[in-house]
Amino acid sequence: MLRRAVPVVIALVAFSAATTGTGRAQTIREQQWHLDALGVPAAHAITRGEGVVVAVVDSGVDATRPDLAGALLPGAGFGSASGGDGTRDNDGHGTAMAALIGGRGVGGGALGVAPAARVLPVSVGADGERFTTTSVADGVTWAVDQGADVVNLSLTSVATLTPDLLRAVNHALDHDVVVVAGTGNDGVEHVGAPANIKGVIAVSGTVRGNAPWPHSNTGPETVLAAPAEDIVTAIPLSASASGYAEVDGTSAATALVSGAAALVRARYPDLDAGNVVNRLIATATDLEAPGRDGATGYGLVDPVAALTADVPRVDRNPLLPPPPPPTSPAAPVPAAQEPPAVSEPPDRLPLVAIAGGLGAVVLLVAATAFARARRNGIRRSPVPVVTEIPPPDDDFWHVDRR
Numbered sequence: 001m002l003r004r005a006v007p008v009v010i011a012l013v014a015f016s017a018a019t020t021g022t023g024r025a026q027t028i029r030e031q032q033w034h035l036d037a038l039g040v041p042a043a044h045a046i047t048r049g050e051g052v053v054v055a056v057v058d059s060g061v062d063a064t065r066p067d068l069a070g071a072l073l074p075g076a077g078f079g080s081a082s083g084g085d086g087t088r089d090n091d092g093h094g095t096a097m098a099a100l101i102g103g104r105g106v107g108g109g110a111l112g113v114a115p116a117a118r119v120l121p122v123s124v125g126a127d128g129e130r131f132t133t134t135s136v137a138d139g140v141t142w143a144v145d146q147g148a149d150v151v152n153l154s155l156t157s158v159a160t161l162t163p164d165l166l167r168a169v170n171h172a173l174d175h176d177v178v179v180v181a182g183t184g185n186d187g188v189e190h191v192g193a194p195a196n197i198k199g200v201i202a203v204s205g206t207v208r209g210n211a212p213w214p215h216s217n218t219g220p221e222t223v224l225a226a227p228a229e230d231i232v233t234a235i236p237l238s239a240s241a242s243g244y245a246e247v248d249g250t251s252a253a254t255a256l257v258s259g260a261a262a263l264v265r266a267r268y269p270d271l272d273a274g275n276v277v278n279r280l281i282a283t284a285t286d287l288e289a290p291g292r293d294g295a296t297g298y299g300l301v302d303p304v305a306a307l308t309a310d311v312p313r314v315d316r317n318p319l320l321p322p323p324p325p326p327t328s329p330a331a332p333v334p335a336a337q338e339p340p341a342v343s344e345p346p347d348r349l350p351l352v353a354i355a356g357g358l359g360a361v362v363l364l365v366a367a368t369a370f371a372r373a374r375r376n377g378i379r380r381s382p383v384p385v386v387t388e389i390p391p392p393d394d395d396f397w398h399v400d401r402r
Contacts (some may be wrong), residue, residue, distance in 0.1 A: 049116045092235040225296035
């Protein structure tokens with residue numbers, strides 16, 4: 001059984017106290033500073049994400065939120081999900097992410113980056129504390145098979161790799177789906193699965209002024225960054241009497257990048273997923289060291305530039321390793337020297353339940369605890385990174401993709 005790495009603390013927005021210079025109370029939309037910081041209003045003059053389906057693989061999405069009226073497709077539930085159609089959310093996290101992606105902005109409420117996109121709610125756990133790699137992998141696979149164009153994974157684990165997540169992500173990539181995942185919120189140099197899987201857009205966080213959010217996990221796998229502090233969004237009434245909250249974390253940053261990916265897919269419906277990823281990378285605003293860095297990757301996502309810049313097409317997802325070179329036929333092996341039969345390939349090794357921080361077996365380097373923190377008021381101590389087992393080489397990532 002997996003558990004979230006950080007306790008959930010959602011701070012309610014004091015809406016009556018938030019005022020403009022004239023003393024008028026701000027609407028929810030006016031408190032969403034991240035939209036203006038990313039130039040989303042200008043992007044909406046070009047497209048609002050029409051015709052794109054974004055799967056939110058999370059705790060479910062509350063179908064009663066007016067901010068998401070007309071946005072939700074029939075979903076599904078896996079693992080410990082409440083209900084079977086993905087539209088119940090006891091935790092609030094999935095609803096918050098869905099609103100950041102596809103919120104309709106009704107009556108000045110929460111507006112998403114892609115407010116005309118459809119949200120496919122996929123619940124993989126009732127409360128966020130007991131997500132398993134199996135339920136997440138099942139949810140991703142189901143979403144892909146239902147026609148998702150983008151899969152949002154505002155969750156992470158401390159595992160370097162798990163076979164079921166690898167298979168699910170590869171299934172998505174093989175079916176022309178953009179996959180976006182968070183780096184984590186422990187402030188350590190470690191990016192776990194699924195964000196570290198080749199081909200996935202791994203998202204870290206920023207604050208106002210575009211400095212890195214200090215609690216983002218970092219590492220060479222980081223691809224893009226987006227706002228991750230004081231992000232106002234919608235949540236179920238069961239979690240807040242106002243129906244809104246202010247959240248922190250790479251979960252929110254991930255949802256914003258998923259929204260940007262939806263805009264690109266809507267603007268360029270003929271582009272495959274690899275070129276959508278490339279367009280987001282090529283047009284990002286570099287923030288730290290020139291080029292890609294471990295804190296913010298290629299930089300802050302720029303929806304307007306991604307929609308308007310002249311970006312040459314590529315023939316493959318730039319985040320994937322190059323294809324293995326062709327090999328000459330192997331010489332026949334004498335019968336006496338034939339290797340023993342292997343019952344399962346390396347990516348089908350069984351998951352091992354790890355308890356008490358014990359070591360891992362083969363590809364599992366730590367317990368796969370899904371981290372979905374929203375606030376830094378309560379944070380767990382940094383997760384130790386196990387380094388005794390080296391990460392797999394590039395050839396490994398071609399498993400299931402030959």
